Amino acid sequence: MIEPEVHRDQEVWSAIQSELQRQEDQLELIASENHASREVIDAMGTVLTNKYAEGYPGRRYYGGCEHVDTVEDLARNRARSLFGSERANAQPHSGTQANMGALMALCSPRDKVLGMSLDHGGHLSHGHPKNFSGVFYDFHSYGVNKSTERIDMDEVRDLARSVRPRVLLAGASAYSRTIDFAAFAEIAREVDAHFMVDMAHIAGLVAGGQHPSPVPHADVVTMTTHKTLRGPRGGLIVCTKDWIKQINSAIFPGGQGGPLMHVIAAKAIALQEASQPEFAAYQANVVENARVLAETLVERGFRIVSGGTDNHVMLVDVGSRGITGADAEDALHAVDLTCNKNLIPYDERPPMQASGIRLGTAAITTRGLGSAECARLGGWIADVLTNPGVASVAARVRGEVAEVARAFPIYA
Numbered sequence: 001m002i003e004p005e006v007h008r009d010q011e012v013w014s015a016i017q018s019e020l021q022r023q024e025d026q027l028e029l030i031a032s033e034n035h036a037s038r039e040v041i042d043a044m045g046t047v048l049t050n051k052y053a054e055g056y057p058g059r060r061y062y063g064g065c066e067h068v069d070t071v072e073d074l075a076r077n078r079a080r081s082l083f084g085s086e087r088a089n090a091q092p093h094s095g096t097q098a099n100m101g102a103l104m105a106l107c108s109p110r111d112k113v114l115g116m117s118l119d120h121g122g123h124l125s126h127g128h129p130k131n132f133s134g135v136f137y138d139f140h141s142y143g144v145n146k147s148t149e150r151i152d153m154d155e156v157r158d159l160a161r162s163v164r165p166r167v168l169l170a171g172a173s174a175y176s177r178t179i180d181f182a183a184f185a186e187i188a189r190e191v192d193a194h195f196m197v198d199m200a201h202i203a204g205l206v207a208g209g210q211h212p213s214p215v216p217h218a219d220v221v222t223m224t225t226h227k228t229l230r231g232p233r234g235g236l237i238v239c240t241k242d243w244i245k246q247i248n249s250a251i252f253p254g255g256q257g258g259p260l261m262h263v264i265a266a267k268a269i270a271l272q273e274a275s276q277p278e279f280a281a282y283q284a285n286v287v288e289n290a291r292v293l294a295e296t297l298v299e300r301g302f303r304i305v306s307g308g309t310d311n312h313v314m315l316v317d318v319g320s321r322g323i324t325g326a327d328a329e330d331a332l333h334a335v336d337l338t339c340n341k342n343l344i345p346y347d348e349r350p351p352m353q354a355s356g357i358r359l360g361t362a363a364i365t366t367r368g369l370g371s372a373e374c375a376r377l378g379g380w381i382a383d384v385l386t387n388p389g390v391a392s393v394a395a396r397v398r399g400e401v402a403e404v405a406r407a408f409p410i411y412a
């Protein structure tokens, strides 16, 4: 390995050092974030960043690719083995780029796609008018049922029958319930649509056996590697052998140039970590911690969208307690609890205010918090949000958060 040198650019390195300290000091409740292992992080700081490797292993446009071929083959094979898929592509730079590749492979510009509405928990790349998906494809949306706040498969079927999409897309970034991929696949078959799943949020839960896998049901499954999967920031696609040619060509040369080989190495390491029994135990703890956190908040009088959670995430309706999501986010940030404001289904507030906050347990579980700490955490959140602006409450909670953060270091 190259020995680390003394870093000369103190402006940048001191910001990096401060970010490390922030992560250690604050409890991370943003549902899409996690703390990757040292080995994953180390791989991203290697000489692989120097290498151009346009193409795929064995078929590159540059010489000198023998070692990066090994790395990319490891990543692809580990992804196939972890998720039980026929094929994999490890090159997408992000989840959105994975979705761009999948849509380019599965349909043509202006084709109809039916996906989950962003307002009800979907994702920007599932048809937002300013995103490539909404610009180039004719997106239609299903949401959650107004009374259950869950995806209603009868409503999805009715919509699919009337829209007749080329692609049916399942997956969400703010949905706390188990998604019935088998039922989605049946609807896709009935209306003669291809079935695509974006499992970015739940990829780690799927790998750890805490959520049913979409892989046996879908043509193409996209994901990110940095959320519950706890790898480097990036995207990944697994698919059937019938789609790999189109997927590969949609990623390169379709939507990307040279792959980020240092990140692909880190993906390979993370996929290996995710195949270990400890990872399955970690995912079980993630789900249990989310359940305890949601139950504590309900006991303290907060409404959780759909009444609770089956996975790592929950939406707390703070609007019904007279506070906006934006104010709740700020109040919690002031006591070193980091989360994000989020629309709740049928929200009457605009997105920059919102009536909800989204909380996730992937990152705090990585640093070792268990159900006892999650019960305390629920209490702190309730204390802060029911006493907005009360300095003595904020000071007490901030002190208790610091004590727990010190007791559960991330990288020490």
Ligand code: DSN
Binding pocket: 031, 032, 095, 123, 173
């Ligand atoms: N921004 C991610 C999230 O927070 O869910 C999705 O890409």
